[in-house]
Amino acid sequence: MPDEINDLRVFAQMVDAGSLSAAARQTDGSAAAMSRRLAALEKRLGVRLVTRTSRRFDLTVEGALFHERALAILQAVDDAEAEISAQARVPQGLVCIGAPSEIGRKQIAPLIEAFSDQYPDVEIRLVLSDIGLDVIDDNLDVALRIGLPPDTGVIAKRLLSSRRIVCAAPDYLARCGIPQTPADLAGHDCIRLVRGQRVFDRWLFQEDGRRREIQVRGTLSTASGEVLHDWALKGRGLALKALWDIEDDLRNRRLVECLAPYHCDEIELYAVFANRQYLSPRVRVFLDFVQQAFNKRT
Structure with missing residues (x-):
């Protein structure tokens, strides 16, 4: 032609x-x-x-x-x-975004509202899931995920770095005591996260300059990060949570950080998309908007 x-x-x-x-x-x-x-x-x-x-x-x-x-x-x-x-x-059209449920609801959704005010011709569809979304299989323009994707055929852009911390409600710590070392977790009720058939019951710490995994136990486990968060707020046990999920709770003393000197593993939030070369203008401006918003926080 x-x-x-x-x-x-x-x-x-x-x-x-x-x-x-x-x-x-x-x-x-x-x-x-x-x-x-x-x-x-x-x-x-x-x-x-x-x-x-x-x-x-x-x-x-x-x-x-x-x-x-x-x-x-x-x-x-x-x-x-x-x-x-x-x-x-002038960016316009539909952008489909996938994100983990808790950070998606608390942090990405408000950013989408602000983005929509600035770019009213762009339609945003937000999909939240705790099982992990795939940018290609789930037909997304952008998938937000913790950690690098296993698929090397996609592009990953780091948006945010943070860490996981052990935390608990003040009333739980008043009843059960504050753990002083990672070994003390053996005597505590730990709320564990589940992904598929895997229970995340080995928590990672830095102790004496070495990485150490601690086996934890407890009466409650869940596949939902938000349910785990709610149980921690209600004093049902210790929880291992991403700092970005609980910053307000720490600031308002609804949750208290434990074992801070032993500093748990670092985590990173990535935006994953299929191909940088052919990004539509609407996807490109959305990624830039989110990146700038997170940069202002650091």
Whole structure:
């Protein structure tokens, strides 16, 4: 199709110039090359388009009809290109975002509201899940996830770095005491996270300059990060939570950090998308907006 559109443009230039030699001068070509292009076009169409003389040419009936249709097609192509170019300058359309439930509800959803105020022509669809979303399998433009994705065929952009901490409600600590070392967790009720068939019952610490895993036990476990958070707030046990999920609770003393000197593992939030080269303007501005918002917090 590009060759055919190019043939239409060349033919329109010939007609507009009034002769092959004039068209050649306008395009920095040669009259012989223009003549060959015209002859090839007429052969492909099976009709004579112009009556040529040494100094000018006249359109045949078929040539006049073809020229009229060619101008209409070229105008439609130019209009389509202009429309797409305008959309590229003004982001619009649907962006599908996937995120873990708790950080998605507490932090990403408010950012989406602010983004929507700034870019009202962009529609945002937010999907929340604790089981992990795949940018391709779940048909998402962007998947937010903790840690790098296993799929090396996608692009991952780091948005936020934080850490996990052991925390508990003040009333739990008043009843059961405050653990002083990771080994003390053996005597505590620990609320554990579940992913599929795996129970996360080995918590990671730095002790004496070495990484150490501690086996924990408890009466409650859940696949929901938000349920785990609620149980911790109600004093049902110690919890291992991402700092970004509980900052307000720590600030307002609804939860208390434990074992701070032993500093648990670092965690990072990534934005995952299929291909950086072909990101639509609406996805690109969304990613930039979220990145800037998180940068202001650090």
